[in-house]
Amino acid sequence: MEFPHIFWGVFGWMIFWAVTGSIATRYFYLRRDLDTSNAPFVGAMLGASTGPIGLVPLCLNTPELTTRLMVMPALASVGVLMIAFGFADPENFCVANGSFVASQIVNGLIIGIIYGFMALGLTLIFSILGVVSFAHGEFYMIGGMITYFLTKVWLPGINPILAISLACLAAFAIGAAFERMFLTPMYEGKVDRPVEYGILVTFGLAFTIQYFVQATAGANPLKASRYFDFPRIRLPSSADPWLIKTSRGNMELFETISISNPRFTAAVMCIIVFGALMFFLHRTWTGKALRAVSQDREAAAIAGINPDRMNMLAFALGGMIAALAGAMLVQAFSWLPQVGAIPAMRSFVILVLGGLGSIPGAFVGGVIVGLFEAAGTGCLPDPQKAASYIPAYGMIILTLTLLLRPTGLFGRRFATGAHGKF
């Protein structure tokens, strides 16, 4: 049988049992008066992977839903989907060509780390202010814009690290100023619905920044030159470099996986700054204060922390993280005033997937989204269609997460404050 029938047959079967499972499990758990918060997720995943064979015992026994019971069916259903795909289309690059798969995975991982890093900024803002910043993509965009203008136009020959730091500082300043001017009424109870107010006002900021940059910098695509060159490495020997081979702009591992310089440096930079940020959040007084505010505002205030100042710091820091991601990626992609929309959407996806204000969740979620997108773009039989669907992949994850497990991967179930409600 040809590709579409067998694959869509399996896919339809999985969807059917997933929907049945999520509804039935919830019903049975509710009837026994048990905790239903994870029931739809487990039911859907077990239904998708095993069909009625797994669902019937689950509904009859209603066991306690442990982490293991949640992870195994999810992995199994991904596995079933992959096997169905492999049988349906054995000629596909994703099935037949091992090196293609390896390079897709590595590239997905690298881009996923960058996404995760960017989402980290949004998570920080969300966990402390309870606001989804719709201006996150615009901070990313101005980070790249300022770095481009510093290195190419205003001060050519400037050290790229310095240029990136200046761009981050500028984003920090904009974030802090905006928070002071527009977000303060939220905390004093002057606004009826603070979450909606936060979304709208950051939306206005996004609009303003985007058109301001378009008016001043124009709408032509810009691209910075490479910040660093790879050193020339040939291992194990220069005659037969099968292990690693670098040129100035590219690195090749095992003669199959090729990684471009800008993405690699961006990912390395993200990991370094992530480490620094972890140190800041866990080892310094200010960082601990930030985390304290994200857990309980009132208790933190009693302990002598000024929550308003932490709000400002969190918003500015979140914007700075996005700007740093932008500053690193302006050497990889062409830059336009509208460039922020796509990474912003991805950050929303990762924010929801990773869980409410969870920092490890942001990173794991980023990697998952990166891999999912690499699989989606690499494996769909029609490349043009696959490329057009790119914006949808992340959004499918987002809607599924919200439907099945609104707390995300590592979400706290009983968080306080405005962001604790769904």
Add this chain to the structure above:
Amino acid sequence: MTRSRIPQAAGLFLVLFFAIFPFVYSANDYPYIMHTLIACFYYAILASSWSMLSGYAGQFSFGHMGFTGVGAYTAALFSHYFYLSPVPTGFCTEFLIGDQYLVIVDAIGVTSSTLTQDCLRKALAVWDGSVQITPMPVWLGIALGTIMGGVFGLLIGLLVLPLRAAYLALFTLGFSEILRATISAEIAITRGQAGIELPYLFDSGITLFGRHFDKTDKLPPYFVMLFLLLTCLAIMFWLTKSKFGLFVRALREDQDAAAALGVNTTRYKILVFVITSMMAAAAGAVMAHYIRIITPNNLMILQMSLVVAMAVIGGVENVIAAAIGAILINFALELLRNSFEIGPFTLDMTIWRLVVFGVLLMVTLRFFRNGLIAPLIDHFTRGHVAAETVAQRKVAADQAGGAS
């Protein structure tokens, strides 16, 4: 006339003004002004229905443009793929309905018209003008689009039942983006970014009161859009004044408390989604027939942000204020499409107007929480209430002061 009648009189005047305007105005830029006004009405429908959904019912949705897309694409696909023919074509899928054949044209996507032709064009080439095929009526497409909008609204309303605030916004944004990606990817059916062409709103022209209007005339679509706007506003105004409005407001203020007091929150949440998305879909379908092309870019977040900003600047908790705000702002944005010279500087307002717009949005949110138009209406209609409250408080304070 009492003070509280002023907004009603102003509203009546505004409606009369828009009804008479196209007959009175006759300057050179007549088609341009008419086109701008039609766009104004279109945005007014979207902004007011969005404010009903988000401001009045508190369901903060970013998927409103998705619903207009559903309406517009349903109408477009319907007029693009369905025809009536008295003779079977022999190439297409076709069904006999009455004495006519319903022809379903096969989807060929974007191809060079000289190489591949769809089955209907093949049949037409064989017949060589001997058979007259009829396209489907436009109003049926618009009605279908509206119903499809309602169906999608029902679906989304059901799915978002457990979600609130930021999660609802992200989910609806996800819906809109998935829809846009699907439309741009399924080129075979929707022609992707190339867009689908639609017939004119009145393809053979229309004769009204003894005067014939050509199909390119702006006057019939102007009145269709105005009529749609007034109908939507009337429905929403009636809903807000009825028990429905009361329940929906209770839903916004505190969902749990409303449920505890016996409001069927599920029903009203879904109903408000269905009603507003049907309005958005109807507006999208009519606008698509007027513009005569629909592309997936209509669903972009930029369009959504325009609608949101218009509703917020007008007044997000008052549907009529939102509509007036949308008309004013869309008109102002059109007027600003030129450049000013201040001394040595030339300010190209075509770009800067949107910056001004963004700043206006932020400032309105920060300092005028009810928008710019809604307080004006309230000032007249409820001004006496405020005065009475102040007077009562003063009396109460005086009494308290005298007693102590």
